[in-house]
Amino acid sequence: MSTSDGYAIAMVKINKSFPGVQALKNVDFYLKPGEAKALVGENGAGKSTLIKILTGAYSQDSGEISVFGEKVEKMTPIISEQLGISAVYQNLMLANHLTVAENILLGNEPSKLGFVSKRRMFEKAERVLEQIGYADVISPDQKLSELTAAQQGMVAIARALSRKAKVIIFDEPTAVLAAREVMELFKVIEQLKENGISIIYISHRLEEIFEFCDNALVLKDGQVVGERRISETNIDELITMMVGREIKKDLYNPNRKIGKEILRIENLNNYKLRNCSLSVREGEIVGLYGLVGSGRTELSRAIFGADPIDSGKIFVEGKEVKIKSPTGAIKLGLGLIPEDRRQQGLALKLSVKHNINLPVYDKIGKIGFINLSKENRNARNFVKVLSIKTPSLRQLVSNLSGGNQQKVVVAKWLASKSKIFIMDEPTNGIDVGAKEEIYELMNNLAVEGAGVLFISSYMPELMGICDRIVIMREGQIVGEIPHKEFNEEKILSMAIKNTSAEVRDKNG
Amino acid sequence: MDEDSRLLKNEKRFTWNTQMIVLAVVIVLWIFLGIRSKYFFTASNIKNIMRQMAIQGVLSVGMVVVIITAGIDLSVGAVVALVNISMSKMVVSGTPIWLSILTCLILASALGFVNGFVIFDLRVPAFIATLGMMSIARGATLLLSKGNNIFGLPRSIANFASSDFLGIPSLFWFLIIVTVIIEMMLRLTKFGRYVYAIGSNTEAARLSGVNIRLVTYGVYTLAGFLWGVGGILETSRLWMGVPTTGTGYELDAIAAAVLGGASLFGAEGNAIGAFFGALVMITIYNGAVLLNINPFWQRIIVGAILVATVAVDQVRKRRS
Numbered sequence: 094m095s096t097s098d099g100y101a102i103a104m105v106k107i108n109k110s111f112p113g114v115q116a117l118k119n120v121d122f123y124l125k126p127g128e129a130k131a132l133v134g135e136n137g138a139g140k141s142t143l144i145k146i147l148t149g150a151y152s153q154d155s156g157e158i159s160v161f162g163e164k165v166e167k168m169t170p171i172i173s174e175q176l177g178i179s180a181v182y183q184n185l186m187l188a189n190h191l192t193v194a195e196n197i198l199l200g201n202e203p204s205k206l207g208f209v210s211k212r213r214m215f216e217k218a219e220r221v222l223e224q225i226g227y228a229d230v231i232s233p234d235q236k237l238s239e240l241t242a243a244q245q246g247m248v249a250i251a252r253a254l255s256r257k258a259k260v261i262i263f264d265e266p267t268a269v270l271a272a273r274e275v276m277e278l279f280k281v282i283e284q285l286k287e288n289g290i291s292i293i294y295i296s297h298r299l300e301e302i303f304e305f306c307d308n309a310l311v312l313k314d315g316q317v318v319g320e321r322r323i324s325e326t327n328i329d330e331l332i333t334m335m336v337g338r339e340i341k342k343d344l345y346n347p348n349r350k351i352g353k354e355i356l357r358i359e360n361l362n363n364y365k366l367r368n369c370s371l372s373v374r375e376g377e378i379v380g381l382y383g384l385v386g387s388g389r390t391e392l393s394r395a396i397f398g399a400d401p402i403d404s405g406k407i408f409v410e411g412k413e414v415k416i417k418s419p420t421g422a423i424k425l426g427l428g429l430i431p432e433d434r435r436q437q438g439l440a441l442k443l444s445v446k447h448n449i450n451l452p453v454y455d456k457i458g459k460i461g462f463i464n465l466s467k468e469n470r471n472a473r474n475f476v477k478v479l480s481i482k483t484p485s486l487r488q489l490v491s492n493l494s495g496g497n498q499q500k501v502v503v504a505k506w507l508a509s510k511s512k513i514f515i516m517d518e519p520t521n522g523i524d525v526g527a528k529e530e531i532y533e534l535m536n537n538l539a540v541e542g543a544g545v546l547f548i549s550s551y552m553p554e555l556m557g558i559c560d561r562i563v564i565m566r567e568g569q570i571v572g573e574i575p576h577k578e579f580n581e582e583k584i585l586s587m588a589i590k591n592t593s594a595e596v597r598d599k600n601g
Numbered sequence: 602m603d604e605d606s607r608l609l610k611n612e613k614r615f616t617w618n619t620q621m622i623v624l625a626v627v628i629v630l631w632i633f634l635g636i637r638s639k640y641f642f643t644a645s646n647i648k649n650i651m652r653q654m655a656i657q658g659v660l661s662v663g664m665v666v667v668i669i670t671a672g673i674d675l676s677v678g679a680v681v682a683l684v685n686i687s688m689s690k691m692v693v694s695g696t697p698i699w700l701s702i703l704t705c706l707i708l709a710s711a712l713g714f715v716n717g718f719v720i721f722d723l724r725v726p727a728f729i730a731t732l733g734m735m736s737i738a739r740g741a742t743l744l745l746s747k748g749n750n751i752f753g754l755p756r757s758i759a760n761f762a763s764s765d766f767l768g769i770p771s772l773f774w775f776l777i778i779v780t781v782i783i784e785m786m787l788r789l790t791k792f793g794r795y796v797y798a799i800g801s802n803t804e805a806a807r808l809s810g811v812n813i814r815l816v817t818y819g820v821y822t823l824a825g826f827l828w829g830v831g832g833i834l835e836t837s838r839l840w841m842g843v844p845t846t847g848t849g850y851e852l853d854a855i856a857a858a859v860l861g862g863a864s865l866f867g868a869e870g871n872a873i874g875a876f877f878g879a880l881v882m883i884t885i886y887n888g889a890v891l892l893n894i895n896p897f898w899q900r901i902i903v904g905a906i907l908v909a910t911v912a913v914d915q916v917r918k919r920r921s
Contacts, residue, residue: 397808399807399808418807418812419807419808419809419810420810420811420812422810423809423810424810429808431808436802436804436805437802437804437805437808438805438808439802439805440797440798440801440802440805440806440868441801441802442800442801442802442867442868442869443797443798443801443868447794447797447798450794451794451798451805451806451809451810451811452809452810454791454794454795455791455810458790458791461790461791461792462789462790462791463789463790463791463794465789505809509810
């Protein structure tokens, strides 16, 4: 008799590490047939990693996976699907220009000698749509692009069913849906449960899991905190379980002298932002916390002139300014360390020297010709100041480690004498030692009088280093907490609570 | 050793790059041709190579700048033909030569500017935008000339193409000047730095304050200008207006740039490399004639060498 008997999924003592971070530590995950289990945890708690191991996108470093009592030696996406595990993602991975039937049966078309039978495809697709009660609403020969977001979600579910899925994973499925559509989705999920299909449900909107889940497993920093029966718990208890991590108090540098206001925004609005206001003073590190999709990155891009704003005011050093492009922002002393340094922060195919000097080529040289010795001096100087580890200034940035690449991005803004640093997830994907260096760097910038807006979805680092934390939710700034009153639970509940109700009013 | 001198030392370290490989290929080809044909290393053949290479080289150097931005300009051959016909018509109808040249350079630059506008502001992929321009310019050429060659250009125009300066064909001097200027522009100016930056990562360049619109306009306008220069040199060499001239030049120019180390993915390549790339191609064309190889084979050889060079380069990069 093995422990995996009687479970649809049994994942035992799963470990997985990435460079510099242990993503999962001895995680046990059990799922019974017909059970709906919610997987909750803050950003980076390990939910997606666990799901990716189950669907074969990653392989675990150690630990065992059994599906319906059968041990799987090496999980791959193909084996996972054959065993009846299917995932429905937030950005549904469907082909917009194909028909519903083609999407449902993609890669699985009924055919004879390589020829696809349209009629049989239609019938097969109709049968699975009937199973979820959507045969009247969606016709198999409709183009996918003609359907609403919710109907597309149903197609994704039908696709899973057509593959005889016994376990369906929902990863933030309601993010793009309006209120009425969410209810439709839940009805279908209930129906799947009744048919004995197991559900794994991931959502930031905690109140949703109370609609139909049986149990909730809480993850924190890659470890299981505990499991609760939904009928015996509430949102507040789950939030309490999600938080409570060790915070590095020693990051905070009390020597920083906070001076006058250096950046202020008032009532910024654009496609994502609603009436955002905040300010940063000299020598101050202001944290900006929000869940994925809360508009943090959009706010940073709007301030920097990378995305247009519809209305609102920006003040730099007390003077109102119009920032129409990054060029304008840089002239005013702003520097943006973007969320994705490889896509937005760096020209990877170019040298360290070239990258560091990119914002200042206007200033070093005459009539368009570059002062080459100044260019070299600049680069050498900041390579030393930030101790960037590179064999030469001509080294291509793509050959540096993540931490050193991030330092090159920072060096750009030091070279251009920025006074306001907007750092969007600057410690993302770099190892522990390099993270410490980035924190130290932020402190040093602030000690020298710069203002730092530090965006992160990892709360412990914000609580460690910031003077204030501003919290965003659904494109709005919903609160601000000073250093003395930092409280993980309070911050997280501000970032999470009641989100869906507001959004649904807007969409529905 | 301290950090400064370590960085300095590595700065000067020799690296074995694509241009040198191409140069080695050229030398091997020359040795082979020198052995096989007594005529190859004669002064008149070398001058001949230089004349043939001049126009092709100017176009290749222009093309490399576009390719460094991860763009492409297929309109090159058609613009050369349009300039050839426009200039011939103007001169034959009595316009002063200097004015005809100036007008043609402005026309060609303007067409390049239009390419830049369509690519940047209308977001049409460079391949399509310049394919359209290629068709438009070719059509305009045929309309203007009614499909006929234009004769009656003054002797002086042809004389320029056959003249020498300091023992080197005047046409070739043009190529040297263009190569040096563009190489300096790429290496020493901020515009050059921006060209590479856009080719590596347009968004990162934009977020670093680079005016990417201006650079895109600049690159395609400069390319157009060089197609204009090529068209004028072509007019001198042909001593008439030929509406079908320039056919296939886009392939030659792209091939030369790529042979010289440019990557179609952007951020790699330089003018000197394109110069050597053009030299390889001309050597092959010239050698094929000297060795009495059926001219139809030339294109097959060029195609094969092009694919082989890039393949070797890719393998080399993956190893390092």
